[in-house]
Amino acid sequence: MHVLIAGGGVAGPATAVALRKIGVDVTVHEARPREDKDVGLWVMIAPNGLSALDALGLKETALRRSLTGAAGPSGFVPIRRVALYRLLREAAVARGARVEHDRRLVDADTTADGVTAHFADGSSAVGDLLVGCDGIRSRTRSLIDPAAPSARYVPLLNLGGFASGVPTPGEPAQLHFVRARKGFFGYAASPRHAVWWFANLPWGAEPSRAELAAMDRAVLTERLLDAFAEAPSFVRDLVRATHSDLYALATHDLPEVPRWWRDRMVLLGDAAHATTPTSGQGSSMALEDAVVLAKCLRELPVPRALARYEQLRRERVEGIVALGARASAAKLDGRLPDGSLDWVHDYRIDWAAPV
Helix, strand or coil, rough: EEEEEEEECHHHHHHHHHHCCCCCCEEECCCCCCCCCCCCCCCEHHHHHHHHHHCCCHHHHHHHHHHCCCCCCCCCCEEHHHHHHHHHHHHHHHHCCEEEEECCCEEEEECCCCEEECCCCHHHHHHEEEEEECCCCCCCHHHCCCCCCCCCEEEEEEEEEEECCCCCCCCCCCCEEEECCCCEEEEEEEECEEEEEEEECCCCCCCCCCHHCCCCCHHHHHHHHHHCCCCCCHHHHHHHECCEEEECCEEEEECCCCCEECEEEEECCCHHHHCEEEEEEEEHHHHHHHHHHHHHHHHHCHHHHHHHHHHEEEEHHHHHHHHHHHHHHHHHHHCCCCCCCCCCCCCCCCCCCCC
């Protein structure tokens, strides 16, 4: 079997690693050029995501390359997004997968036993299955179902960065939150006061790309300082001490996708179930998906494998997306998100167990 994967972020290479474990030939087609480094700042890998990495044989590598070198007290691992991308791609290639860049999926033709993917540069590729790991604006999703929903705007602006030299309260390597009247702030720190932070600012109308691009560092810093004027002073100190790039992103989610698969095409990760930033679940859900899909393809023929994969994943991931929507609503009305997340974080996949 030869599987084509559209998308080379977290979901695509993770799926390639999982499929190589069962002996499947894999090619990852990534739209971005090889040298593109615009891959965001940092993510928290939740305990359930770390467990999925363990099933892929990559847990220890992730821990070594994390910002803290180990999981925090609650099992979370902060890691630069680019470092997570890199370790997954390196692992995929080391295990025999191919990664091709500048391959933006535009169309696909399916037959009873295969699929031909067509790319924006005029090239094409033939395989037995196309896995859409192409994110919240997935082209694969619209190929499977032209009536598929688009991403939903959540009225929050996301910002984040790295700072150092600012003492912060709370246990190191643990995610901490600060609520303010005009925004929501989260941070994690190392014992030496290196800090990784994010901020959510309520933002009514969805900003265009041009509007976001016009928000330079000075504008964003001013907005952050105003939003957290009444917060503890260390929050504003972190904003001032930020040494990384500072830019804003609009927030989106994808609550329900009616069709996850058709013929020889299937969705995985954000293409099927994007959540707002929620307790490290964006990347963690994609890692779980990769492991489960590989298990299903290991044991079942393609149509039955895709149906079983959806059956095993849909209820859980839609529950997490709904959780993210509630958390975003809490941020907008000035509350701290609450409620137990044990059902999210305690989830484990047994690689050896049958599906």
